[in-house]
Amino acid sequence: MTESPVGDHCDCGAVAGPLGVCVDYYHAILSEEQADPHMYRWHAPVVCAYLLQHPSRADEKYLDGQFRQMQLYVDKGLDALLRVAAHQVARNKHGARLNYDMAPLAAYEPLPPGGPPRHFRATFSGLPLRDGSFVADGYLAYGHHIETIAEATVDAWRSIQAPGFVG
Numbered sequence: 222m223t224e225s226p227v228g229d230h231c232d233c234g235a236v237a238g239p240l241g242v243c244v245d246y247y248h249a250i251l252s253e254e255q256a257d258p259h260m261y262r263w264h265a266p267v268v269c270a271y272l273l274q275h276p277s278r279a280d281e282k283y284l285d286g287q288f289r290q291m292q293l294y295v296d297k298g299l300d301a302l303l304r305v306a307a308h309q310v311a312r313n314k315h316g317a318r319l320n321y322d323m324a325p326l327a328a329y330e331p332l333p334p335g336g337p338p339r340h341f342r343a344t345f346s347g348l349p350l351r352d353g354s355f356v357a358d359g360y361l362a363y364g365h366h367i368e369t370i371a372e373a374t375v376d377a378w379r380s381i382q383a384p385g386f387v388g
């Protein structure tokens with residue numbers, strides 16, 4: 222079931238911010254990071270977190286790999302995630318395999334069934350924006366916000382109860 226944004230709420234449950242719902246923030250981030258290589262370092266966690274919070278916009282077959290990448294990022298940080306991503310790009314250049322190499326991600330939990338979660342405690346439409354920029358307060362601050370969204374994403378998916386479970 223796909224839910225369209227209704228009024229000032231996004232389909233992830235978030236309340237719209239000054240820019241609009243999450244997709245408006247997502248597009249603004251993608252646009253700003255294109256012109257800013259340092260900001261672009263957070264591209265992978267931004268994409269994974271956005272798709273995991275809005276799975277109706279995602280390709281279902283990649284969500285499991287994206288959920289594992291999110292866990293790796295929360296667990297080991299941005300550099301560890303970038304190493305896996307670089308490895309991924311190298312593999313795709315050398316062969317025809319377009320699927321994720323799961324080896325570095327195999328230690329992490331698969332995507333739980335029964336999603337998507339109805340609520341995330343940190344969302345894209347809650348990202349602070351100053352003078353039209355997401356990095357006006359510095360890259361460290363921006364990275365911290367993305368990490369907070371990533372943690373909220375992993376926690377929300379992990380807290381899904383199995384269908385039929387009465388807690």
Ligand SMILES: [Zn+2]
Binds near residue numbers: 232243344
């Ligand atoms: Zn949303």
